Amino acid sequence: MKILVPIKRVFDPYAKVTVAADGLSLEALGAKFEINPFDEIAMEAAVQIREATGSVEIIAVSIGGSEGEEQLRKALAMGADSAILVETNDPLDSRVVAAELEALVRELSPDIVLMGKLATDGEGNQTGPRLAARLGWPQATLLSSLSIVGGVAKVRRETDLGEEAVELNLPAVLTTDLRLNEPRYIALPGIIKARSKPLERRARATSIQPHSVTVGYASAPTRPAGQRVNSVSELVAGLNARGAI
Amino acid sequence: MPKILLITFGPSEAAVASGFVAKLGGDVTVLALAATGPSAYNVLDAGFSEIPPSDTISTGVADIARDYDYVAAVSSLAAKDLLARLAGHLDWPLVNDVTAISGTKEFQHPVAAGAAVETVRVAGDGVILTFRPAAFPGSPAGGVGTTEAISLAVSSGSRRTEAAAKSGTRPDLAQAKVIVSGGRPLQTADKFEQIIGGLADALGGAVGATRAAVDSGIASNELQVGQTGKIVAPDLYIAAGISGSTQHLAGIKDSKVIVAINKDPGAPIFEVADFGLVADLFEAVPELTAQIRQRAVAQ
Numbered sequence A: 001m002k003i004l005v006p007i008k009r010v011f012d013p014y015a016k017v018t019v020a021a022d023g024l025s026l027e028a029l030g031a032k033f034e035i036n037p038f039d040e041i042a043m044e045a046a047v048q049i050r051e052a053t054g055s056v057e058i059i060a061v062s063i064g065g066s067e068g069e070e071q072l073r074k075a076l077a078m079g080a081d082s083a084i085l086v087e088t089n090d091p092l093d094s095r096v097v098a099a100e101l102e103a104l105v106r107e108l109s110p111d112i113v114l115m116g117k118l119a120t121d122g123e124g125n126q127t128g129p130r131l132a133a134r135l136g137w138p139q140a141t142l143l144s145s146l147s148i149v150g151g152v153a154k155v156r157r158e159t160d161l162g163e164e165a166v167e168l169n170l171p172a173v174l175t176t177d178l179r180l181n182e183p184r185y186i187a188l189p190g191i192i193k194a195r196s197k198p199l200e201r202r203a204r205a206t207s208i209q210p211h212s213v214t215v216g217y218a219s220a221p222t223r224p225a226g227q228r229v230n231s232v233s234e235l236v237a238g239l240n241a242r243g244a245i
Numbered sequence B: 001m002p003k004i005l006l007i008t009f010g011p012s013e014a015a016v017a018s019g020f021v022a023k024l025g026g027d028v029t030v031l032a033l034a035a036t037g038p039s040a041y042n043v044l045d046a047g048f049s050e051i052p053p054s055d056t057i058s059t060g061v062a063d064i065a066r067d068y069d070y071v072a073a074v075s076s077l078a079a080k081d082l083l084a085r086l087a088g089h090l091d092w093p094l095v096n097d098v099t100a101i102s103g104t105k106e107f108q109h110p111v112a113a114g115a116a117v118e119t120v121r122v123a124g125d126g127v128i129l130t131f132r133p134a135a136f137p138g139s140p141a142g143g144v145g146t147t148e149a150i151s152l153a154v155s156s157g158s159r160r161t162e163a164a165a166k167s168g169t170r171p172d173l174a175q176a177k178v179i180v181s182g183g184r185p186l187q188t189a190d191k192f193e194q195i196i197g198g199l200a201d202a203l204g205g206a207v208g209a210t211r212a213a214v215d216s217g218i219a220s221n222e223l224q225v226g227q228t229g230k231i232v233a234p235d236l237y238i239a240a241g242i243s244g245s246t247q248h249l250a251g252i253k254d255s256k257v258i259v260a261i262n263k264d265p266g267a268p269i270f271e272v273a274d275f276g277l278v279a280d281l282f283e284a285v286p287e288l289t290a291q292i293r294q295r296a297v298a299q
């Protein structure tokens, strides 16, 4: 079995993100870049499938600038067998990313594309289902559990009402939610081993253009400062005065 | 006049969408996936008693959506799942969680856990949007439109083997006017239910939780509020024992009044709270519950 894990490079999700002076980009001063947390969960899930079922080839892929190598090396250290960096400085949106991933899927024929439900920076929240539609594959998003039994993915997924159970024939596109697993700590031997694993840099396979572009960013509106109350009675009086209760 | 297809997943969505579709401007048709009552708009009623998985209905929905300029839905997990797949079939742009419209092809939505608002310009024949109704207040449109029963093609894809069931009788987080949420310090499911649930019931509200509370098993998954949980917009949001991480705050910023009860005066939650009480929640919340109940009796 072969699993493709798309990886996006994002700001450390715990860093304080602000709008750059020109209003055209986001910055997080001094923050490190990380694997998008949902993609890290996807990597962990792929490794767990290998541990449960035996021979599984895991390929990590990232689309973007050369600096993405850092996150792909981390994916290799987590257990990917090889990595592909589709190296480009073109503007990307989920249309372009889905088209590039589609080209890779058609070339590599994985059984599963296991990816994040959303990227914590841009919050596009759409690349997985977009890719699944382009491929005509079944999809299950927001997974909270996953097992592969005889060519069928048995999953539980988060819905607005709670969890549901779903089965899908492979090949399929699956996206992760936070509760699927806790990514393992990467030990030093893994990091050293990752240095000698294959990481291929290649150019884009398509010339598809983005159909959504960022015009600019604004800081999120802040709420005016509130008041401190010293007791529950004072709180109740305040809420009453505001008509909140 | 642009044509808008509003896809609804529940009975109240057409009404809460009125402010948004009025702002967008156009001729509205509702594609009701779940059974729905009469609406101000013309309705194509697919009338599923249980909406099938997205991948089995997306091509059928795409065949209908193709004729419209805008396809929109109230933001929810179900809506994002289906509309993203629709975006793939139609090769149309999709902007999720729209909070403002700044032109026929320009939309704003929060990014980076609510740290910033991005303005996106889209190109193409059609545009797909999910939106936060709290950002588009408006009274429900008047009149009654036509309803036409349609049969939406269901193709093979993923198979649901167990449906999610709503548990309990408290209001849904997405619609609740009052929400009481608890965090990690509640320690056990019993204490969580007793203290947080107790105040919620006194106020006739819903219960919410942080990810830390959900992960430690003291609150159930569907109660999680925040970037990766529910985005809520109640009139009153009470946060007890919640630090106020950016990811949690991303889900509550549209609340009208926020109350924070936390024993650490430096907790970031106080920066967004309209009323902040530095106190031990195990004392303050039961006292608040008692005072609310007394008021109810007095009235």
Ligand SMILES: Cc1cc2nc3c(=O)[nH]c(=O)nc-3n(C[C@H](O)[C@H](O)[C@H](O)COP(=O)(O)OP(=O)(O)OC[C@H]3O[C@@H](n4cnc5c(N)ncnc54)[C@H](O)[C@@H]3O)c2cc1C
Pocket: A013, A014, A037, A120, B182, B183, B184, B185, B209, B210, B211, B212, B213, B224, B225, B226, B227, B228, B229, B230, B240, B241, B242, B243, B244, B245, B246, B247, B248, B251, B261, B262, B263, B264, B267, B279, B280, B281, B282
């Ligand atoms: C990608 C990503 C997505 C995330 N999505 C979400 C999300 O959607 N929702 C979410 O909530 N989190 C989310 N998180 C997690 C988030 O970063 C925080 O870890 C989490 O919100 C903390 O929960 P908490 O406030 O309950 O716990 P803590 O941070 O442990 O805070 C507990 C607070 O309770 C106070 N306290 C302790 N004892 C008492 C007492 N007796 N009385 C009163 N106060 C007391 C403490 O002073 C402290 O401020 C996400 C994280 C990541 C990386």
Ligand SMILES: Nc1ncnc2c1ncn2[C@@H]1O[C@H](COP(=O)(O)O)[C@@H](O)[C@H]1O
Pocket: A006, A007, A008, A009, A036, A038, A039, A061, A062, A063, A064, A092, A094, A097, A114, A115, A116, A117, A118, A119, A120, A122, A123, A124, A125, A126, A127, A128
């Ligand atoms: N540039 C990229 N390279 C590789 N994978 C990506 C990229 N952008 C998005 N993805 C994948 O798509 C998922 C959802 O991203 P998004 O739809 O942008 O929120 C991410 O979790 C990644 O798995």
